[in-house]
Amino acid sequence: MGRMDDACKNVVTAVEGAIACGVVDLDTGMLLGINNGAQYTQTLNEIVAAATMDMFRGPNIMRIQQMVRVHRGLPENGENYFDEVHIVSKNNFHFAKTLRGGRAVIMLVTRKSTNIGMGWAQLRAAIPSVEPLVP
Structure with missing residues (x-):
């Protein structure tokens, strides 16, 4: 995971108030890389x-997507709707964006003092260096 870990570290150092950055394979759920200043286990x-x-491929999300397609009269094509998710927790902002056509997701966690627009801008700016590392 060395190069992906390094890419995640670059994201954390580029974003004021960043705590962690990780990349998750959405087919397997495997953590492809991480840099975590909070030193989680x-x-x-x-x-x-x-x-x-x-959040992106769970059974309830998949069911919602299928129901929306039925409601709209669209054929079932397995298309995934969610490209980005922003979650606000008690102490943090969580930014998540899909990569490689939805094959992976990059997650950035920051303190609440981080400017939301800058968090998104920095996460998106990091994609060209992170995305080629996704298998």
């Missing part, structure tokens, strides 16, 4: 990766 990092996968 590997187990906690893997649980966060699984939760990130659920």
